[in-house]
Amino acid sequence: MSIKISSQFDAGAIDVVSVTSAGDIDVNIRKDSHADIIQWFYFRVQGAQATELTIRFMNAGKAAYADGWQDYQAVASYDRDTWFRVPTSFDGEVMTIEHTPEYDSVYYAYFEPYSWERHLALLDSAQLSPLAQLVDLGSTVEGRDLNMLIVGDEDAPKKVWVIARQHPGETMAEWFVEGMLEALLDPADPFASQCLKEAVFYVVPNMNPDGSVRGNLRTNAAGANLNREWHTPTMERAPEVYLVKQKMLETGCDLFLDIHGDEGLPYVFVAGSDSLENFTPEQKAEQERFIEDFKIASPDFQSEFGYPDAPFTPEVLTMGSPHATHAFGCLALTLEMPFKDNANDPDPVNGWNGARSMKLGAAVLQPVLRALRR
Amino acid sequence: MSIKISSQFDAGAIDVVSVTSAGDIDVNIRKDSHADIIQWFYFRVQGAQATELTIRFMNAGKAAYADGWQDYQAVASYDRDTWFRVPTSFDGEVMTIEHTPEYDSVYYAYFEPYSWERHLALLDSAQLSPLAQLVDLGSTVEGRDLNMLIVGDEDAPKKVWVIARQHPGETMAEWFVEGMLEALLDPADPFASQCLKEAVFYVVPNMNPDGSVRGNLRTNAAGANLNREWHTPTMERAPEVYLVKQKMLETGCDLFLDIHGDEGLPYVFVAGSDSLENFTPEQKAEQERFIEDFKIASPDFQSEFGYPDAPFTPEVLTMGSPHATHAFGCLALTLEMPFKDNANDPDPVNGWNGARSMKLGAAVLQPVLRALRR
Amino acid sequence: MSIKISSQFDAGAIDVVSVTSAGDIDVNIRKDSHADIIQWFYFRVQGAQATELTIRFMNAGKAAYADGWQDYQAVASYDRDTWFRVPTSFDGEVMTIEHTPEYDSVYYAYFEPYSWERHLALLDSAQLSPLAQLVDLGSTVEGRDLNMLIVGDEDAPKKVWVIARQHPGETMAEWFVEGMLEALLDPADPFASQCLKEAVFYVVPNMNPDGSVRGNLRTNAAGANLNREWHTPTMERAPEVYLVKQKMLETGCDLFLDIHGDEGLPYVFVAGSDSLENFTPEQKAEQERFIEDFKIASPDFQSEFGYPDAPFTPEVLTMGSPHATHAFGCLALTLEMPFKDNANDPDPVNGWNGARSMKLGAAVLQPVLRALRR
Amino acid sequence: MSIKISSQFDAGAIDVVSVTSAGDIDVNIRKDSHADIIQWFYFRVQGAQATELTIRFMNAGKAAYADGWQDYQAVASYDRDTWFRVPTSFDGEVMTIEHTPEYDSVYYAYFEPYSWERHLALLDSAQLSPLAQLVDLGSTVEGRDLNMLIVGDEDAPKKVWVIARQHPGETMAEWFVEGMLEALLDPADPFASQCLKEAVFYVVPNMNPDGSVRGNLRTNAAGANLNREWHTPTMERAPEVYLVKQKMLETGCDLFLDIHGDEGLPYVFVAGSDSLENFTPEQKAEQERFIEDFKIASPDFQSEFGYPDAPFTPEVLTMGSPHATHAFGCLALTLEMPFKDNANDPDPVNGWNGARSMKLGAAVLQPVLRALRR
Numbered sequence A, B, C, D: 001m002s003i004k005i006s007s008q009f010d011a012g013a014i015d016v017v018s019v020t021s022a023g024d025i026d027v028n029i030r031k032d033s034h035a036d037i038i039q040w041f042y043f044r045v046q047g048a049q050a051t052e053l054t055i056r057f058m059n060a061g062k063a064a065y066a067d068g069w070q071d072y073q074a075v076a077s078y079d080r081d082t083w084f085r086v087p088t089s090f091d092g093e094v095m096t097i098e099h100t101p102e103y104d105s106v107y108y109a110y111f112e113p114y115s116w117e118r119h120l121a122l123l124d125s126a127q128l129s130p131l132a133q134l135v136d137l138g139s140t141v142e143g144r145d146l147n148m149l150i151v152g153d154e155d156a157p158k159k160v161w162v163i164a165r166q167h168p169g170e171t172m173a174e175w176f177v178e179g180m181l182e183a184l185l186d187p188a189d190p191f192a193s194q195c196l197k198e199a200v201f202y203v204v205p206n207m208n209p210d211g212s213v214r215g216n217l218r219t220n221a222a223g224a225n226l227n228r229e230w231h232t233p234t235m236e237r238a239p240e241v242y243l244v245k246q247k248m249l250e251t252g253c254d255l256f257l258d259i260h261g262d263e264g265l266p267y268v269f270v271a272g273s274d275s276l277e278n279f280t281p282e283q284k285a286e287q288e289r290f291i292e293d294f295k296i297a298s299p300d301f302q303s304e305f306g307y308p309d310a311p312f313t314p315e316v317l318t319m320g321s322p323h324a325t326h327a328f329g330c331l332a333l334t335l336e337m338p339f340k341d342n343a344n345d346p347d348p349v350n351g352w353n354g355a356r357s358m359k360l361g362a363a364v365l366q367p368v369l370r371a372l373r374r
């Protein structure tokens, strides 16, 4: 059987350049739709059981985050349920996977995918819980439903907003939300019952449905990077942000979490609202307390490594978290998980993955509860 | 919350005409892509929890099989896992669903869907079995993989071919195949082990991937009804048939089953190759024996109701089963399951569904084994 | 770590003679309580991970069915969920297992056990079905509940009785019943719905609770072989038979199945009521039709090998099946499954096991339905 | 059908006084075997579907902890999987359950049971993990295996000991251990991987196998309260303690947790080693830090309510935790969970239960990790 590469499925993305033999495959990472972002890939190889594959990503050096390939290992799966890391190298221009699959059909991806079907199943099962309501916020550029789950009582004194996958290729963000919702809807979880005495949770598991289905890293179906659209979103370019922002203005917001993945750093960390001009010492202190509490709640979370401090520029107000602090005066954090591994607790077989993201999502209720009680 | 109707998901299909209120919703059944076939629908309604919905399908009378709406009850689900029938009526022109959903988000469909994700998961799990090989036959019009599972030893004396979903909206066909594969790969199933001593199985769980994802009843992405393409298939119009036919010519075929759903009859039955001009008495007898054996193997199967006898026309050779008898001299049957219910064993809650189709798929190994041993 | 052998758990049974080293272990098969029956064993070995065990059963030659050890392979498990066969030999006096366990704790048994906890769970889950009622018939010698499930409508025209594990060590009998009940309570199973139109099922999954918990092969806690107590059972010696017989006299019986395992023959077969003096040609014919139908329903069932014909003796009327024919004039069969393997379809890894017994239990509904319809 | 009460199953315990009708049932709580302890009950009622039961526990006022019945609600289940609280009252002498079961067979118990089969399954599944070894410590008075799981690397610098169910009726203790082990063996749990860098865990999930199977609240098969046997245990009276103590002396101990349930207080709390004469301020501070850390790790844990301070008496050294501090100088805590509910987070449907105990067991790794890192 000859080698076949395909990507016509949910989030599939690759451009085949040439397939001479199993040992001589050249591909290009496909651009996001409507934007020049190169990073996400997800494809299937058939016909190489027990044969060593050499897959060269010829344009890896031109990726949005080329340093994301340093020390990076791609993920693979035979059943799209169990994913594992495969030997991957990067010479500054070309990234190469060398792997001998055990079965005829194998999938390779940038990170463990989170499919649109799983997204719908997450909504479906949550709505069956007496603790949650499923709400439609409107439609995306391509007409997909933008859904929100409301967990708890809307009359609760505080409002917690959690949004994920503004950047659709950062699938760890929706794994995180799945873990958080599992905890929040578990009648045996004490953090859930205590948090829900203090607050209602507005959760948008997937801010970017079109980009998710298309297999984009970063943009929606209009080519917009949603996390640069919070200042003046429009229904044409960024309805996803426009609709969520409208709802936030309606409900108010006391705590805002925007869940992401970072291509470069092998750590879990948050970026806060420090760049805001009027960020007060009290806000800074509250932010620090959350960070310290989160470290206790999960050994995967740390604050040693993260983004460098940056001065205020107008762009800051286009981003979700700083915008939330600016608009609501509230604690607002952008949580970043690695595409690579957690260097503080490396797992060579799995790297960072969906299961670890879920654990982190459950753990976040601990610092959230402490923040709500202050 | 106002009523919202959407269908931007796998196999989703509806055209909204007007939504005045929950009790006043007009829709049209959407055409198959590239063809004037009206029958399949699948959509989501949000915002009607505990509110009576009246949904009128204005163009139902113009459906491909308008008599399919007689005594038909649509299916609904809150979680796309448990489906149930809802009150549905037809006045000859308009079909109407009247239903009060228990949750905010509810899906309605023509029949219990079988998603592309589930299709891929079926292939994935089968390939992990030591009894099965997963093989790529080529690509569809839109570039999806056309996969086949080979179960058993290719050197076995006989070759059984089972294909399903030439008509993509007949999802019961892939539920049937899932049930058959579950039995065939079960080490405790005695029919599986005995059948695999006699034959190798070539199974194509989904002949029409593009139509399945698009939510077509009947056609592929070129507008072709695949079950009228077997005489002279081309890679342009019907690559799915072309590729399978090529493979059949390579392997040979001793028994051919083509799995379908029927819009009108509330029964399970087969159509044989009787219309062929040179259909021999021996072939007729063999066909009758299979039918009698199948009745014993499943009380859901019957031969009292079915298609009327038809004289030979050239069109007969364009259809999968007669073509197989013509080309290979073998027993070839088109199996039909109802979209409605089995009138011999009605289940008002579920009607005919995926679970019953799976049972039938497991049961078919019994008449197959008897045929193989003759 | 030194080798330890223990059996203080449900159905555990062994007598340790000496444990010199992993390679030098002598045991005796323990007697049934209150009877001189030697056959069932079930014990745990700890401390032999990656070490070859040689376990000699010194009194194997004195077993109730010493020819049961010919071509017999014992079963083992690390988790009591997955059981597999291990190399076992018999020299006419001593039976020897030679096996190198992969884990520190390993269980060995005569056949895949069916625990009292699983029995209770089977009753529990069945009672949750709207199709079944759970009924108490009374108490065993040691005060355990003797339960029956009534499946279907007691006003149905015919009464089917199925009893299992009169001989408690024949655990395949309760696996069979679990498979039959799973089918009978499955709303998608057409045999279930058709059978329940014709008949109500009285099912006693475990006729011998005390013997099951004690790890007896054959007897109850009074030392009685229940299948020799049907003529004049008493509440002292065989309350299990007494209570069931009373209930049968109350309900009547149109078809009686008594499920067993056979120590010697590597086949599935039935024994009928041929030995009865007044067994009529009509009854014989009905019995033959059931046998022929069962062969079609399951390739695991056969009639070539079985018990030889035997003349009538008074003992015949002490056995469940002949007694039922005698008392009710009905078709009554003793079904036997192998402790060894099915020689017609050998599986060297598993031999005959729980999963295959369950399949057979589901398959029996096919000949039952045909008998009910006659 | 008449009412039947039975208890011949794992941990079953009740004495029936009289059953006049469903509304008039008198029972006595059975004593622990070989000891005058009255508290644990677990029995099955059959024949009362849709009928109001009134069950009076005539000797409740003579229970070991009669104030345990104040504000106590008994648990019930139809399938021994889902347990729920039922209306229960206590007048100082007689405790009364009034409940109308939905099904014919219903179980009532003092607390959600944890069966010996589940215990064995816990060991079985743990031994399949590459992180755990299953070890036999010896045998109980009645010959059951006393097993320990070693999780992690025995060469790790610190040794954590966790023991549970010295008092066998305190089944929440083994649910706690199941939750802790699930976390500890989960490759995605960051507390597990961090803890296992610092320490090896010696876990005895069930210290009192005989009492567990017999349905004792407090004692083993020799009538010993194991938590009063740590000073000079003997193989005759308390082999369970003798064997564990020997192993602890062999391995050493840096942190000791002894898991219990408390009949009276509706809170989760710990008792420390404060009563020891030579308890140092440093030890006290370490104990306080653990308590504060545990409060953060689980909102179910608190320190406001607990046992009053008690002066040293020789009995103190007979108890597991103080003995461990005395012998090893280490932090040692007796963790108590309620039989009733957590009054800080009441759940009228479930009260405190197995699922909440499991969550607490997973959460304990957080204060353990912080203690290990100090």
Ligand SMILES: [Ca+2]
Binding pocket: A167, A170, A260, A261, A262
């Ligand atoms: Ca991002």
Ligand SMILES: [Ca+2]
Binding pocket: B167, B170, B260, B261, B262
């Ligand atoms: Ca069709």
Ligand SMILES: [Ca+2]
Binding pocket: C167, C170, C260, C261, C262
């Ligand atoms: Ca027998």
Ligand SMILES: [Ca+2]
Binding pocket: D167, D170, D260, D261, D262
């Ligand atoms: Ca205690």
